[in-house]
Amino acid sequence: MARLAPRPVATHETTLTPLQESCEACGQPLWVAYHSHRDVMTLSGQWHLTLVIHQCVQPDCPNYHRRHRPEAEGHWALPHGEFGLDVLALIGQWRFREHRSVPEMHQGGSVRVTAAVVSRQQLFSAEELQPRDYLQWRNLQAQSQQREECRRQ
Numbered sequence: 722m723a724r725l726a727p728r729p730v731a732t733h734e735t736t737l738t739p740l741q742e743s744c745e746a747c748g749q750p751l752w753v754a755y756h757s758h759r760d761v762m763t764l765s766g767q768w769h770l771t772l773v774i775h776q777c778v779q780p781d782c783p784n785y786h787r788r789h790r791p792e793a794e795g796h797w798a799l800p801h802g803e804f805g806l807d808v809l810a811l812i813g814q815w816r817f818r819e820h821r822s823v824p825e826m827h828q829g830g831s832v833r834v835t836a837a838v839v840s841r842q843q844l845f846s847a848e849e850l851q852p853r854d855y856l857q858w859r860n861l862q863a864q865s866q867q868r869e870e871c872r873r874q
């Protein structure tokens with residue numbers, strides 16, 4: 722499903738550089754091939770990551786033009802992931818340790834986070850954390866609100 726709202730603007734940014742500075746095959750220094758960019762939503766906010774990509778430039782090296790991405794990139798998110806590992810861990814904790822239902826997670830956190838890697842009804846895409854079926858999503862929200870109102874009375 723296409724994104725319904727624009728991606729939030731990054732409020733934090735950082736640059737990640739590979740730790741390895743020389744080619745493991747020929748020992749020559751690695752050069753910067755290009756800079757890559759990605760945005761990751763974490764519990765601390767939206768981050769804009771600038772990734773420095775290195776490569777060996779010795780034409781006779783077996784690793785010639787082989788790209789080296791920053792090792793720290795894997796600490797932020799899964800490959801091609803839009804959400805940080807901390808967000809996925811929080812949802813996993815809510816769902817599998819605390820056995821919260823989707824409506825309970827709605828009330829405990831933001832709608833974006835509670836969306837649901839965790840939904841038994843598979844309403845949401847794990848990667849986008851957005852509803853696949855918007856009508857069902859709205860019905861689920863309405864049911865959740867009704868239950869909450871019944872509890873208050």
Ligand SMILES: [Zn+2]
Pocket residue numbers: 744745746747748749777778779782783784785
């Ligand atoms: Zn090399």
